[in-house]
Amino acid sequence: MNILTTIQERNPGEPEFLQAVHEVAEYIIPFIEQNPRYKAFKVFERMAEPERVIIFRVPWVDDKGEIRINRGYRVQMSSVIGPYKGGLRFHPSVTLSVLKFLAFEQTYKNSLTGLPMGGGKGGSDFDPKGKSDAEVMRFCQSFMTELYRHIGPDLDVPAGDIGVGKREIGYLFGQYKRIKNEFTGVLTGKGFEWGGSRIRPEATGYGLIYFVQEIFKTIGETLEGKVITISGSGNVAQFAAEKSIQCGAKVVTMSDSDGYIYDQTGITAEKLAFITELKEVKRGRISEYVDRYPGARFFPGEKPWGIPCDIALPCATQNELDGHDARLLIDNGCRYVAEGANMPCTTEAVALFNKERIYYVPGKAANAGGVAVSGLEMTQNSLRYAWFKEKVDDRLRIIIKGIHATCVQYGREEDGHINYEKGANIGGFVKVADAMIDQGVV
Structure with a gap:
């Protein structure tokens, strides 16, 4: 049984996740065949299996006093090169399949930045659209009341995504701080006045x-x-x-x-x-x-x-x-x-x-610029220091230039054309795969 068949049978009814795996596998499987050590350690099979998936109930009360119930998720895909890192998405389209695809892609994306960040993704089928600020706050507080026990600055550092902007990050951070009684860089995308980074929105x-x-x-x-x-x-x-x-x-x-x-x-x-x-x-x-x-x-x-x-x-x-x-x-x-x-x-x-x-x-x-500056926000939080806009922007340019160079290294074809898809997939894979081999079967 080949790699893709095994992954497909283990993940039935998850089209978004399987689409992401198939698109990466088109380039990774031939690369593995040319580099047998990756095959022996089954690194791709391990990459396609989350280290941990957390699913939980999120009850909250709307402005009419009615109890509402949503479902929350956190997919912790890979921590082999650093703490899990990836956004939270609040949207009716959120399913386990969508979040697994996003977490799988995030692992490669974070690897390409060169920063010490693993891959993760989370969220809920809650829709902030049309909700009052008070309803969004109550939902975020309920969501974090469960999520807080699964995240931390050296474990898992979520950020924003679709439906999760500065407002939602603020409510989530406030609840984490209240529960844990500590001010730490557990979320990125924060307001600059309370630990965020310049040019993160941009x-x-x-x-x-x-x-x-x-x-x-x-x-x-x-x-x-x-x-x-x-x-x-x-x-x-x-x-x-x-x-x-x-x-x-x-x-x-x-x-x-x-x-x-x-x-x-x-x-x-x-x-x-x-x-x-x-x-x-x-x-x-x-x-x-x-x-x-x-x-x-x-x-x-x-x-x-x-x-x-x-x-x-x-x-x-x-x-x-x-x-x-x-x-x-x-x-x-x-x-x-x-x-x-x-x-x-x-x-x-x-x-x-x-x-x-x-x-x-x-x-x-x-689109790795967002998580790149999130990684820089984590660095600034660890230093208890905020860099000027120009420094963050310069570092962002350097990181993007490095990602492009990696894509060229692994994606240039015989006729000189650059296949950026091939280069990104293989470039992201190599760093994670080498770290997995170094760390043994975990």
Whole structure:
């Protein structure tokens, strides 16, 4: 029985997790065959099995006095190179399969940063949307009342993810501090005034563009004048757009679950500020953009991948860009796709990108800026010191440059083309696998 068959039989009914494993295995299994020591120690099989999975009940009381019940999770995938590290996601789509896929990907992503962080992921099927601050606080306090016993600065350091921003991190941290009676760096993504790092909110979006810049350096080009389509309008999309605009690129789309906007003249810094206020303050919908800027168009229920562009940045959610979308992008001149979200491209889309020699960068490499600065936040917490913005940004650039170099090292093909998917997967694998062999069968 081969490796993939064994993993599939052990994880029935978990399509997201199995998709992630299959996409990595495409490159790792041939690499293992060429390096038999990894095969003898069964490192890939061990990587695909979480060290620990915690599932728990989260009861809370809504503003009407009604008892509500959600389910909480923490998947502690790998601690071989450091404490478990990965976000908490609060969204109705959260399942064990989704979190196992995210934790599996996080292990490779954290390895690529070069920082001492293992892989983990957690969350709940709770939906913060439409809830009052008091309801979100009561839920977070109940969630942490169980989770606190499974995390710690040297054990597991969660962060935010979809549905978990500064507000939720604040409530979670406050409850942890109250229960444990200590102020420690147990969460990242904290407010700067109470232990957070500068540019943490910007880090994933900025890091995404820094990676794209590294690609262009290898081919002697710049982002100046390039047309970019972006999906999403949350944290990652906003800061990816901001950095793109600063680099002289032309961002023409953003989206939310209702549809996407297309601004042919380009989303300027002023227009982006409107989107940020709309989404972060007013909790509005992206369709309101065309009320303010009537020259733009709104496409309800659609995705932006039919718009001609040079670069596509999917920054919304998993499997948002399928094979049909990939064909549209390629036919319309797109040559670069970098994932701002986690696994936003389907298996069919990725296969087509690789077949057509598109520069495709998976999320484990392209969106590693967020967890990189989370790792820097952990360092600052240990030092009881806060670095200036410029220092954090410089270190982020260095880390992204190192990730790109790793991808090139393991992904350059005979004709000189760089397969970033191959490079990211093998590069992330090697560090974790070598540490597993060094530490024995654990």
